[in-house]
Amino acid sequence: MANTFIDDTADALQTEFLFNFPYLEDEHVAVFIDGVRQTIGVDEDYTVQTSPSKRIVLNVAATGGEIVRVRRISDPATDLVDFQNGSVLTESELDRSYLHNRYLAEESAEQNDISLRVQAGADDQFDALNKKIINVSDPTADQDAATKNYVDGVVGDVAVGALPDNSVTYGKIQEAATNNVLLGNDNGVNSDIQELSATEVRTMLNVADGANNYTHPHHAGDVTSTGDGATVIASGAVTSDKISTTDTNFNVTAVGKVGIGKVNSGSYQLEVDGDILINDTGDNFPAAVFAGSAGAAIQLNDQSTNGQVFNLSSNTEGVGGPGTFAIGSIDGNDYSAPTLTITNVTTTTDEATYTFSSAHNIKQGERVQTFGSSDADWNTTSTVLSVGSTTQLTVTRPSVTTNYPTTAKRVGSYVTFSVRKDYEANVMYTFLKANQLPKATSEPAWLENGQVWIDTTDMSLKIKDYA
Numbered sequence: 001m002a003n004t005f006i007d008d009t010a011d012a013l014q015t016e017f018l019f020n021f022p023y024l025e026d027e028h029v030a031v032f033i034d035g036v037r038q039t040i041g042v043d044e045d046y047t048v049q050t051s052p053s054k055r056i057v058l059n060v061a062a063t064g065g066e067i068v069r070v071r072r073i074s075d076p077a078t079d080l081v082d083f084q085n086g087s088v089l090t091e092s093e094l095d096r097s098y099l100h101n102r103y104l105a106e107e108s109a110e111q112n113d114i115s116l117r118v119q120a121g122a123d124d125q126f127d128a129l130n131k132k133i134i135n136v137s138d139p140t141a142d143q144d145a146a147t148k149n150y151v152d153g154v155v156g157d158v159a160v161g162a163l164p165d166n167s168v169t170y171g172k173i174q175e176a177a178t179n180n181v182l183l184g185n186d187n188g189v190n191s192d193i194q195e196l197s198a199t200e201v202r203t204m205l206n207v208a209d210g211a212n213n214y215t216h217p218h219h220a221g222d223v224t225s226t227g228d229g230a231t232v233i234a235s236g237a238v239t240s241d242k243i244s245t246t247d248t249n250f251n252v253t254a255v256g257k258v259g260i261g262k263v264n265s266g267s268y269q270l271e272v273d274g275d276i277l278i279n280d281t282g283d284n285f286p287a288a289v290f291a292g293s294a295g296a297a298i299q300l301n302d303q304s305t306n307g308q309v310f311n312l313s314s315n316t317e318g319v320g321g322p323g324t325f326a327i328g329s330i331d332g333n334d335y336s337a338p339t340l341t342i343t344n345v346t347t348t349t350d351e352a353t354y355t356f357s358s359a360h361n362i363k364q365g366e367r368v369q370t371f372g373s374s375d376a377d378w379n380t381t382s383t384v385l386s387v388g389s390t391t392q393l394t395v396t397r398p399s400v401t402t403n404y405p406t407t408a409k410r411v412g413s414y415v416t417f418s419v420r421k422d423y424e425a426n427v428m429y430t431f432l433k434a435n436q437l438p439k440a441t442s443e444p445a446w447l448e449n450g451q452v453w454i455d456t457t458d459m460s461l462k463i464k465d466y467a
Contacts, residue, residue: 003109005071011066018055019070024080024100031056032069074103337410342370345404351385352397354408359390362410364438364445368395369466372406375399381411387446437461
């Protein structure tokens with residue numbers, strides 16, 4: 001049983017800890033919390049009290065679970081009694097001197113009894129008294145003691161095959177007895193790894209002694225490895241059977257349908273997810289040919305919510321409907337068109353008529369861009385509904401305000417539709433409605449031969465004669 005110290009496990013917020021060993025000075029009562037020595041004093045970490053019992057009182061309560069050791073350390077560096085020649089020897093001073101030495105001896109003996117020491121009868125061994133040795137650093141030298149944590153980590157890494165980085169060096173690998181050998185196995189399944197000679201390696205690779213080429217044993221003639229390390233695939237060796245049927249970058253089905261960027265749905269011979277660029281750097285004509293023998297050669301299939309489907313065909317009786325037509329761009333900028341000054345704007349409920357300071361040279365069906373209005377709706381691109389004169393034209397009214405634009409400019413080019421044959425009235429109606437044919441009481445002078453216009457005197461459809 002300890003005579004010079006006592007250990008206690010603190011409860012939460014505990015401040016007082018009892019002890020029963022004798023001592024000479026309060027400063028000889030030392031306190032350690034989890035191995036850290038505290039300082040004594042009212043303004044420090046603790047004080048010593050003797051009534052109603054001997055105890056130390058912490059100025060700040062301990063945390064639950066902390067180990068508090070109260071230990072006597074009788075200050076071996078200080079003499080408590082100094083005898084002088086001719087002085088009177090008192091009982092108290094003799095007792096104090098004796099007790100100081102006794103306490104020091106008790107403390108030394110008790111600490112020695114509980115400390116790591118050489119085992120009796122075996123001066124080359126330490127006896128840890130069946131106690132754990134704690135607060136040990138990880139080993140760095142070959143003869144350092146290793147902690148459980150360190151050993152568990154190393155053993156655990158090896159057990160699961162995760163060797164520490166750089167732990168396997170050339171010195172740990174089997175030495176090769178001769179030159180030009182490889183480690184491998186040619187003795188059968190589950191055989192030990194052994195040294196392979198150059199001859200054995202060539203036999204495994206099916207390469208004759210001194211040969212420069214390697215021929216795959218299962219694909220003779222298809223794949224060849226040259227002496228310089230390059231791999232050559234024979235012409236015709238890659239067939240559709242060798243190409244994936246599921247890869248989304250490039251795939252070929254068993255019936256030869258190709259998918260690029262997606263798996264082919266099977267509905268088309270070629271299905272591409274992405275943009276296609278046709279760049280003819282030779283004669284540039286024809287850059288692309290779309291040939292069909294029984295229906296639409298090209299189909300424009302807008303798959304959005306309100307999308308339409310258009311078939312372009314030269315087959316007069318084909319699926320896309322009989323006839324041919326050409327569509328010109330009406331959305332591009334006409335950079336050669338002059339900027340026109342608007343001198344007057346008149347409006348009806350649905351239309352706006354612009355008057356210009358000079359001839360506009362704009363035709364019905366073309367588009368005009370207006371500028372300069374404080375109302376953004378007037379600064380827009382509109383299709384010309386009719387041309388009143390060389391200085392006047394009419395468009396759909398952009399806004400109900402009177403913040404009219406001040407300038408205008410023609411945009412896009414004008415290409416007529418040439419209708420060869422049609423037999424469905426609704427198709428013709430749609431065509432006429434979509435192209436907003438010129439309307440006039442007499443044939444406009446600016447019409448080109450073959451253009452269709454509407455005579456508003458009797459609402460008849462007329463074509464400018466080829467005079």
